[in-house]
Amino acid sequence: MASISKDRWLAIATLMPSIILIGIFVYGFIGNTFYVSMTDWNEEQALSFDPEINYTGLENYRYLFSDSLSPEVQEMLAQMQETMGDDFPDDISMFTDPLGTRFRQDMVNAVFYSVLLLAGAVGLGMFLAILLDRRPRGIGILRTVFLYPMALSFIVTGTIWNWLLAPQGLNQLPTAVGLDPIQFDWLSSRDQILTFNWQRLLPVLLYILAAVLIVWGLMRLRRKGAKALYHLLLPGVVIGASTWLFGGFLPDVLMMEEPHGFNLATLGIIMAAVWQYSGYTMALYLAGFHGISLDIAEAAKLDGAGPFGYYRHVAIPMLKPITISAVIILSHISLKMFDLIYAMTGWDTATTGHPALNMFTTSFRANNFAKGAAIAVVLFLLAAMFIIPYLVSSYRKKKGVA
């Protein structure tokens, strides 16, 4: 009989309470959220003392991802029809579920929040690290100054930037040198750029592909000559031209007719987030740069690399592991922008919305528990997409060391 050693018993006994608690309060509740998201626990039922909850399968997800109307919306429209009579259109199918429309724009926002926070914080952090790596005077103080914002909570950052971005804030800076103040409404602009109809996703993707190929081809043209021309430049032009000429024949993607784009009002929030986290990436890169032996920098100098060549071809590629961890850490920070957005534009500003805020509003302001749970599940899966590769890679690394 395999006997379990005393140490082992002790270990199990010590861990058991936390395993049980985490099992219930983390994984149990995640499971419960999954379940709730597949019920009709919305509105009236949500407020009832003894709710009648029915299993409805993927209904809630359908409202999020298609133009079908939830029963609550249908009922509301029917009431409006009654009170308004002839003024109200007969065919209510021309309406979309406001929750779904909003959710889809929130998802688009979330993509922009994540991508721009990543690009901004990694890019600016890298740039600051390069400046400090040239060892200016007062490097110690500067490092602390740049790193400090990370010690703040998102709420504090949000409040500070709220003040800064108010019309009488940073916008007035140009007046100090006699120019007109900036007119842009950082947090309340209703403008949207890069707007496109989701039906036409295929041609858009093809245009992007063509642009990438052409730019890439031009960059390589000088060194690779004909190879770049035939493998990159030409295909890029062909794809772009044929999409332009025959794009009309491409099928629509199966979604509702609905334009989405980049809301300019999110810019202010993204700036605040970049401000908060670029000091952190700067610290990561600076530590990395300082870890590169002086000999390597000197060898690069003798090999003919100027400062730009050194960072472009030697230092930054050498720090690939740092870039990877920065991207992973920032990408799940970017999914948790709830507090920052909440502090800067409140919980119900459509233009700066994020699925996490939408989930909060839907569940706890509109009392649509089931729909809120469905949004939560979508967010959960998104987070898993970022976290799981990270866990796998760090697990592998640990095994490699052992």
Add this chain to the structure above:
Amino acid sequence: MAQVELKNVGKRFGDNQVVEGVNLSIADNEFIVLVGPSGCGKSTILRMIAGLEKISDGEISISSRVVNHVPPKDRDVAMVFQNYALYPHMSVAQNMGFSLKMRRRSKEETEAKVKQAAEILGLTEYLQRKPAALSGGQRQRVAMGRAIVRKPEVFLFDEPLSNLDAQLRTQMRIELKKLHMKLETTTIYVTHDQIEAMTLADRIVVLKDGRVQQVGTPIEVFENPVNRFVAGFIGNPPTNVFPATYSTDGGPKVDIGGLTLPVVNGKSASLNDGDKVLVGIRPDAVKTGNKIQAMDPAWRTTVDVVLAEIVGGQSLLELTAHGHSFIAEVEGHLTPKPGEKLEVGFELNRMFLFDPDTEESLTA
């Protein structure tokens, strides 16, 4: 075609004068070795030539062009570092081709030159590997390959072999010499290892405390050291040095307390009776066996053997005579036993005399 000229070159780090008054004229295609104890400023001189260190005083020119304010990449010099300084994220081929890439050479040209260098160095099958997957000797070669691909005017080596084990070091030393004969490029090589200096150099520059002590061919610095320091630093085991008194009683001679040896070479004319001197005798100038039969009896004496170490073909003996202890290097088959008495003869034509105060040579 590159001569390198150092005129009165000095280097200060703050108040610390690390290199002072170095004058050196290096001919095209010459293999010059800077040798000296650790901390004497060898690397600093090399780095000033490379452009990695500012020149505090004097002037350095390469091919008659003063380079004091020319950045490293425009000096057309290549350097091999002690710990190789390979780029860890690049393959061997990328490491070797990097300088050509930075100089915007075409891909074809870079590939061809890397291939050629790899063939010379026997690296062809490793071109796609990362440095981490190479042995120390292979990394060393990659570092050399990186220097030779772009055919610079001057090669600079900073203790390139000191991270290798003894056997590999000897092998790489020979390869380096052959490489130099093949490539015919001016080479400046820094080492603290006097054997490397002796075997590789066309001319050796012996340094101490940032000052040049002596410049000469290996034989010159070995046989005619200009001062006691050079006599002690070049040659292994180091020269035996005895305090002595000079006298001219019946021909010039030195009295090493109990043992009197005639002086047969040098500028002893500048010495007067009763002057104190230091006498230097190289271990290999102490002879035994039938070699001493032909020697003047005045060059010979009887000694006690304290210790005998056989190191292959040669043996190192610790001997005492008249209370003086010294080292001799003799042929292995002549090795005596400790405790034995032994008849030895000194090759006095190779004896050094030094001034006891300045330690400058009186014979060179």
